[in-house]
Amino acid sequence: MLSERRLEVLRAIVQDYVGTEEPVGSKALTERHRLGVSPATVRNDMAALEDEGFIAQPHTSAGRIPTDKGYRLFVDKLAGVKPLSTPERRAIQNFLDGAVDLDDVVARTVRLLAQLTRQVAVVQYPSLTRSTVRHVELLALAPARVMLVLITDTGRVEQRMVDCPAPFGETALADLRARLNSRVVGRRFTDVPQLVQDLPESFEQDDRGTVSTVLATLLETLVEETEERLMIGGTANLTRFGHDFPLTIRPVLEALEEQVVLLKLLGEAKDSEMTVRIGHENAHEGLNSTSVVAVGYGSGDEAVAKLGVVGPTRMDYPGTMGAVRAVARYVGQILAES
Amino acid sequence: MLSERRLEVLRAIVQDYVGTEEPVGSKALTERHRLGVSPATVRNDMAALEDEGFIAQPHTSAGRIPTDKGYRLFVDKLAGVKPLSTPERRAIQNFLDGAVDLDDVVARTVRLLAQLTRQVAVVQYPSLTRSTVRHVELLALAPARVMLVLITDTGRVEQRMVDCPAPFGETALADLRARLNSRVVGRRFTDVPQLVQDLPESFEQDDRGTVSTVLATLLETLVEETEERLMIGGTANLTRFGHDFPLTIRPVLEALEEQVVLLKLLGEAKDSEMTVRIGHENAHEGLNSTSVVAVGYGSGDEAVAKLGVVGPTRMDYPGTMGAVRAVARYVGQILAES
DNA sequence: TTCTGGCACTCGTGACCTTTGAGTGCCAAG
DNA sequence: CTTGGCACTCAAAGGTCACGAGTGCCAGAA
Numbered sequence: 001m002l003s004e005r006r007l008e009v010l011r012a013i014v015q016d017y018v019g020t021e022e023p024v025g026s027k028a029l030t031e032r033h034r035l036g037v038s039p040a041t042v043r044n045d046m047a048a049l050e051d052e053g054f055i056a057q058p059h060t061s062a063g064r065i066p067t068d069k070g071y072r073l074f075v076d077k078l079a080g081v082k083p084l085s086t087p088e089r090r091a092i093q094n095f096l097d098g099a100v101d102l103d104d105v106v107a108r109t110v111r112l113l114a115q116l117t118r119q120v121a122v123v124q125y126p127s128l129t130r131s132t133v134r135h136v137e138l139l140a141l142a143p144a145r146v147m148l149v150l151i152t153d154t155g156r157v158e159q160r161m162v163d164c165p166a167p168f169g170e171t172a173l174a175d176l177r178a179r180l181n182s183r184v185v186g187r188r189f190t191d192v193p194q195l196v197q198d199l200p201e202s203f204e205q206d207d208r209g210t211v212s213t214v215l216a217t218l219l220e221t222l223v224e225e226t227e228e229r230l231m232i233g234g235t236a237n238l239t240r241f242g243h244d245f246p247l248t249i250r251p252v253l254e255a256l257e258e259q260v261v262l263l264k265l266l267g268e269a270k271d272s273e274m275t276v277r278i279g280h281e282n283a284h285e286g287l288n289s290t291s292v293v294a295v296g297y298g299s300g301d302e303a304v305a306k307l308g309v310v311g312p313t314r315m316d317y318p319g320t321m322g323a324v325r326a327v328a329r330y331v332g333q334i335l336a337e338s
Numbered sequence: 339m340l341s342e343r344r345l346e347v348l349r350a351i352v353q354d355y356v357g358t359e360e361p362v363g364s365k366a367l368t369e370r371h372r373l374g375v376s377p378a379t380v381r382n383d384m385a386a387l388e389d390e391g392f393i394a395q396p397h398t399s400a401g402r403i404p405t406d407k408g409y410r411l412f413v414d415k416l417a418g419v420k421p422l423s424t425p426e427r428r429a430i431q432n433f434l435d436g437a438v439d440l441d442d443v444v445a446r447t448v449r450l451l452a453q454l455t456r457q458v459a460v461v462q463y464p465s466l467t468r469s470t471v472r473h474v475e476l477l478a479l480a481p482a483r484v485m486l487v488l489i490t491d492t493g494r495v496e497q498r499m500v501d502c503p504a505p506f507g508e509t510a511l512a513d514l515r516a517r518l519n520s521r522v523v524g525r526r527f528t529d530v531p532q533l534v535q536d537l538p539e540s541f542e543q544d545d546r547g548t549v550s551t552v553l554a555t556l557l558e559t560l561v562e563e564t565e566e567r568l569m570i571g572g573t574a575n576l577t578r579f580g581h582d583f584p585l586t587i588r589p590v591l592e593a594l595e596e597q598v599v600l601l602k603l604l605g606e607a608k609d610s611e612m613t614v615r616i617g618h619e620n621a622h623e624g625l626n627s628t629s630v631v632a633v634g635y636g637s638g639d640e641a642v643a644k645l646g647v648v649g650p651t652r653m654d655y656p657g658t659m660g661a662v663r664a665v666a667r668y669v670g671q672i673l674a675e676s
Numbered sequence: 677t678t679c680t681g682g683c684a685c686t687c688g689t690g691a692c693c694t695t696t697g698a699g700t701g702c703c704a705a706g
Numbered sequence: 707c708t709t710g711g712c713a714c715t716c717a718a719a720g721g722t723c724a725c726g727a728g729t730g731c732c733a734g735a736a
Contacts, residue, residue: 023728025727025728025729026728026729027727027728028727028728037679037680038679038680038681039680039681039728040679040680040681040682041678041679041680043728043729043730044678044679044730046729047729047730057728057729058688059686059687059688060686060687060688060728060729061685061686061687061688061727061728061729062687062688062727062728062729063727063728063729064728101498134479135477135479135485137475137477137487139473139475139489141472141473141489147473147489149475149487149495151477151485151497157487157495157497159439159489159495160439233595234595235573235591235594235595236588236591236592236595238591239587239588239591249577250574250577253573253574253576253577254574256573257571257572257573257574361698361699363698363699363700364699364700365698365699366698366699375708375709376708376709376710377699377709377710378708378709378710378711379707379708379709381699381700381701382701382707382708384700385700385701395699395700396717397715397716397717398699398700398715398716398717399698399699399700399714399715399716399717400698400699400700400716400717401698401699401700402699
């Protein structure tokens with residue numbers, strides 16, 4: 001295995017490269033870090049690290065840059081998570097506390113993350129999958145037209161228009177509303193289908209069609225809206241990517257526009273702990289030169305959604321991870337309060 | 339004034355420059371267009387055009403490129419709006435017809451515009467300013483907690499939580515709901531405040547506080563949500579901006595992230611007709627090298643919101659304007675149907 | 677065995693020069 | 707007013723060259 005010092009050399013290389021954006025050589029390393037050995041020794045170590053695939057040379061006579069594998073080792077073994085400073089924490093809390101509704105919380109979170117990490121931020125809306133129903137409302141807009149409003153415990157509201165096969169009386173509607181709510185309020189989305197399945201039978205023949213239609217729409221909403229939405233921000237930070245970035249930035253922007261791609265990306269992250277995907281570890285090609293740092297957040301113990309940042313593989317991992325973790329925590333608190 | 343032929347030369351310059359992205363010289367012009375005169379003549383015309391400020395030379399011995407003023411003349415006098423082809427129109431309609439709700443309409447419109455124009459698309463959500471109230475719903479979530487749901491004729495739904503000063507009975511709530519709706523349904527937002535102002539008086543002493551609170555929240559929602567929201571897409575098209583674009587793209591991305599800026603931008607456009615703002619005509623500095631093509635759209639005769647694209651000043655104006663106009667029309671149709 | 681200093685070698689970078697050619701302005705003649 | 711001719715300009719492209727950071731390897735010291 002790699003000796004202690006070689007790991008130290010790798011750490012130094014990553015740190016320097018992240019700072020300078022330039023390949024780092026043996027001499028510069030010994031000057032900037034107290035490794036206690038000569039450049040020649042470092043050269044040997046570097047050769048070994050290169051053999052193992054942790055670093056690489058852009059061209060024969062240049063310094064080394066970390067490979068994806070090198071960053072991986074750095075993140076796993078060499079880097080901690082750098083906690084934010086107290087003023088930073090305070091700023092986060094103040095900024096998030098000003099939010100007025102769910103949309104606003106998400107919007108503020110995106111801005112915050114982008115600003116703190118100086119990278120592209122991605123925040124998923126709290127998921128409906130694990131949510132419970134807070135209320136279902138039915139409004140008669142016309143004799144045969146009902147609006148269905150679904151309110152979740154995460155504060156999200158979804159509405160659907162329902163065209164009924166037959167006119168539906170106000171009393172029947174109130175009846176349906178009452179029974180529906182008594183069955184599903186407080187229950188999880190996933191449980192709703194079986195909870196309402198026998199509901200039409202208890203209505204009069206004439207109304208059954210309409211009841212079924214309404215219920216069908218409700219179930220549809222539950223399924224459909226389990227597809228997550230998300231918000232991104234800080235794309236201007238992409239310009240800090242690199243010098244050659246016309247080629248780099250394009251596929252990233254494209255990937256960011258594909259919500260499906262991003263959702264999959266976040267979905268791959270583990271629920272509980274912070275996940276870092278480096279370069280080619282990302283399935284999507286356009287993101288092969290980026291790293292994704294993501295973590296779940298939620299009002300309680302359970303994560304209801306995820307958030308994270310997308311940046312160049314050459315990023316300040318400890319700092320980024322610290323910011324992501326901190327923001328996730330505070331957002332969780334805010335959600336729990338509301 | 340400028341002779342007929344000189345205008346023709348300007349048109350040719352704009353067209354060639356938009357196509358090739360390279361300064362265009364007198365010789366190339368005569369070869370690619372049948373102007374019926376020699377390069378020398380064209381040179382004289384170009385000198386005149388340059389004197390008037392319609393074109394400029396990047397460096398002393400290069401071809402000419404149009405100035406903002408040149409584009410302006412081109413758009414005003416020389417260019418028509420290029421209608422879309424029938425297949426294109428059909429594609430638009432098919433794509434938009436698939437939308438399931440307002441969010442979806444807007445999302446699809448953005449994608450469509452971005453794809454058609456290969457530029458950055460901006461679509462404003464239908465405004466609440468000119469909207470009318472379709473329905474107001476009040477839900478008792480807890481004894482002293484009411485959810486207010488506002489449904490507009492444009493299909494938008496806004497909700498607010500209201501914490502009441504005192505518990506509020508279900509009957510009083512139903513009463514308020516009924517009276518409120520009978521007064522405001524079908525009315526314009528701007529008319530609502532005076533329509534409800536004497537409502538608290540007709541309630542019992544105990545409930546007046548709550549009624550006032552609910553009404554205050556309603557009015558607040560009306561005002562607050564008159565702030566428009568918008569959706570942007572096609573940012574990946576920014577990479578087609580130019581060769582030097584690290585410097586160009588940055589401020590544009592930043593401007594695009596500032597919703598306020600964009601809203602102001604769209605707001606400046608006239609309601610009825612298509613507006614083209616070229617380069618420095620845009621107040622925001624970051625957009626000084628871009629042009630904005632915007633137009634209002636709406637379900638009826640009145641425009642309820644605007645949409646448009648942001649692209650380099652060097653853009654295909656006739657084509658872009660055609661696409662923007664067509665999309666706006668079809669979106670209007672879709673909104674009218676729903 | 678590990679570290680170190682020395683040394684020859686590599687090769688991308690930047691400075692500097694030259695060439696090339698598209699494009700220009702001007703002028704005198706058609 | 708148009709045209710062909712002509713001298714001039716200048717960015718872009720290509721070539722040469724010295725520089726220097728960085729490397730690998732080796733022999734000797736620790």
